[in-house]
Structure formats: structure tokens, C-alpha cells
Amino acid sequence: MSKLTRDWRPLLFIVLGAGAVLVSHFFLHTCTDHGHFMETAAGTLVPMRCHWSERAFQGVGALVAFAGLAMYVFPDAARGLSFAVAGAGLLMILIPMWLVPTCDMPGMVCNLSFKPGAYLTGGITALSGLGGTLRLRRLDVMGGERSAV
Known part of the structure; x- marks a missing residue:
């Protein structure tokens, strides 16, 4: 299997994590950005x-990028790291909704x-992590090459 096809998932997680932070x-403004x-x-x-x-959202995004980087270093842990990325995507949704909620006023910029x-x-991060987990599970069940991330 070529290196490009083996390494697309860690690269996706690095791009998703770094993209979430940036x-x-x-681009995603909060009240502080507008002087409130x-x-x-x-x-x-x-x-x-x-x-x-x-x-908090940026911290979880950095964690997703770090999980993608760890997938390059430890390819045998790819399924577990993909599952962790799915959990981090769920955490990205829960942060502004419930954990550290945004303002109560619906018209505020946040x-x-x-x-x-x-x-x-x-949502995109959670789905990509879940998709990676299921894909790697299918490879394990079929007896596929474990290092083929």
C-alpha cells in the first residue's frame, strides 16, 4: 500500500485540529472580538x-491535531486515536452548548x-473520527494489514 493512502487519516486529523484552532x-467571532x-x-x-x-474549543482542536500527529508515530494505535478524535469532536459540540456556554442573548455575535x-x-471532526474507527475495525475483522492506516 502506498504511503499516501496509508497516511491520509492522520493528515486529516492534523488539518481538522489545526483548522479548528485557526x-x-x-473567523468565528466572540463578544470579546467586538469589544463586549x-x-x-x-x-x-x-x-x-x-x-x-x-x-476551550481551541484546546480541543489542538488535541485533535496532536492525535493526528501521534497516529504518524504510533500507527498501531490508529483505531484508538480515531475513537478519541470522535470523542473530541463531540466535546467540541458540547463546549459552547453546555460545558462553557456562550451568552444568553440570542442576538450576540457569539x-x-x-x-x-x-x-x-x-460534527465534521466527530464523523471523521467515527469513520476512521469503523474503517480500521473493518480492516481488523477482515484480517487486513494493521499498519495500513
């Missing part, structure tokens, strides 16, 4: 919770830009 930073801050009792301005939702983009990116 897209959320440059919360004022504390002491009078200081702090970012709204959607800012922290974006940071609910119009960041939240739908996070759902889309997380």
Missing part, C-alpha cells in the same frame, strides 16, 4: 464567558458566529 481564532466585556464590581473589564468557550461554527466543526 478558524475559531480568525463584563464590568466587575471593582470596575475592571473581563472577557465574557464566550471568550472562554472559544479558548451565538451568531462562534456557536454554529463550533457545531459544524465538531
